[in-house]
Amino acid sequence: MTGGPAVRRLVDWEASDLRTLAAEHGTPLYVVDLDRVAENLDRLRAAFPDAHIHYAAKANAGRAVLERLEREGSGVECASAGEVVRALEAGFDGDDVLYTPVNPPARDLDTVVDRAAENPGLTVTAGARETIDRLETRGYDGRLAIRAHPGIGAGHGESVATGGDASFGIPAEAVPTVLEDAADRGFDVVGVHAHTGSGLSNEDRSAHRSVVEALAEVVAETAVDLEFVDVGGGFGVPYRPEEPPLDLEPIAEATRDALAHLDVDLAIEPGRYLVADAGVLLATVNTVKPAGDAGTFAGVDAGMTTLLRPALYDSYHHIRTLAADAADRDEATVTVVGPVCESTDVLGADRALPEPRRGDVLAIGNAGAYGIEMSNQYTSRPRPAVVALEGGDDRVVRGRETISDLTTKERR
Numbered sequence: 001m002t003g004g005p006a007v008r009r010l011v012d013w014e015a016s017d018l019r020t021l022a023a024e025h026g027t028p029l030y031v032v033d034l035d036r037v038a039e040n041l042d043r044l045r046a047a048f049p050d051a052h053i054h055y056a057a058k059a060n061a062g063r064a065v066l067e068r069l070e071r072e073g074s075g076v077e078c079a080s081a082g083e084v085v086r087a088l089e090a091g092f093d094g095d096d097v098l099y100t101p102v103n104p105p106a107r108d109l110d111t112v113v114d115r116a117a118e119n120p121g122l123t124v125t126a127g128a129r130e131t132i133d134r135l136e137t138r139g140y141d142g143r144l145a146i147r148a149h150p151g152i153g154a155g156h157g158e159s160v161a162t163g164g165d166a167s168f169g170i171p172a173e174a175v176p177t178v179l180e181d182a183a184d185r186g187f188d189v190v191g192v193h194a195h196t197g198s199g200l201s202n203e204d205r206s207a208h209r210s211v212v213e214a215l216a217e218v219v220a221e222t223a224v225d226l227e228f229v230d231v232g233g234g235f236g237v238p239y240r241p242e243e244p245p246l247d248l249e250p251i252a253e254a255t256r257d258a259l260a261h262l263d264v265d266l267a268i269e270p271g272r273y274l275v276a277d278a279g280v281l282l283a284t285v286n287t288v289k290p291a292g293d294a295g296t297f298a299g300v301d302a303g304m305t306t307l308l309r310p311a312l313y314d315s316y317h318h319i320r321t322l323a324a325d326a327a328d329r330d331e332a333t334v335t336v337v338g339p340v341c342e343s344t345d346v347l348g349a350d351r352a353l354p355e356p357r358r359g360d361v362l363a364i365g366n367a368g369a370y371g372i373e374m375s376n377q378y379t380s381r382p383r384p385a386v387v388a389l390e391g392g393d394d395r396v397v398r399g400r401e402t403i404s405d406l407t408t409k410e411r412r
Ligand SMILES: *Cc1c(COP(=O)(O)O)cnc(C)c1O
Pocket: 056, 058, 059, 077, 079, 100, 195, 197, 198, 199, 232, 233, 234, 235, 269, 270, 271, 272, 273
């Protein structure tokens, strides 16, 4: 079957291979399997055979990930000037780059307008009327799409459901006129865009459909002849072992249906779906602390600075011990905590795990999306290394930061 299994679970990773990587490169360590990234792209392609797929780089903008997706024929969606520059440097053709900023800083616009001059195929998606003004001021008259805010959001929790958030996009009712106005002002107006939110599940289909229908209405109403409708990303992945994978078919079908009467191309912008299950984070237990009724605390060398999602969104990431003798151990209720003195520095609470021991390596699942990308240096902690797996080989694609890296920009 094209695209491999619908999901790669944490249990599907070979424990001994991961232990070897941890021993070789130290922990905390991100591992990203680029072949799995390609499989995920293939599955999306099979479900959306006619769509232009633009990988949302903010999920994981590592050069190795960008290069592999470029080689596989994907386009890229960039949220910042930094991502645009990284995408172009990774080899993406300007024609395959979408820039979809939210309240872009002046420096970002300056950089992207410069890059667009050399790469006239690049498309800028404006989410506010003032962004159009600011592009015009900078002499930009290239490809322009408008981000619509359809008033509907879906996704796993308030903070990641963006389609209904007025901070992102222009109200859909106003978009037909905004498109016409931009065309009159000399922009090459090419599309409309909306992003329903992240973590779309099987239950969010109807919300997704409503967003696509809102975009279809914009296309039908505007006098501008548009090239594409971009329905954004947000295709969810199962973070819990018992959760089923997202069924792409009905979503694809609803999307096709809603656009069937229009002569426009479809674009999608998956981030998480392409990289989440292609990555794991490895961490070593350094402290085991019995805590009575609270179970056992396992202190590890990764935490909220390494993988921010649990602290930021209260996200669940499955955790597994890689200890070779795990099967012989009693089960315990384990809370896996990091090295930061913050009550949010918890990677997983109350997990049923084999009794942890100092030196055990733990694997944290679905860490390929928004993992290394959101890592930070809080408490002066260098960011971890990243190892990529590809064609049976492994290689370091991002070196471990050192303490001296923390101060390279400091001046006295
Ligand atoms: C974040 C984002 C995406 C990707 O979201 P995923 O949930 O990772 O698929 C796509 N488009 C836009 C505009 C985004 O902001």
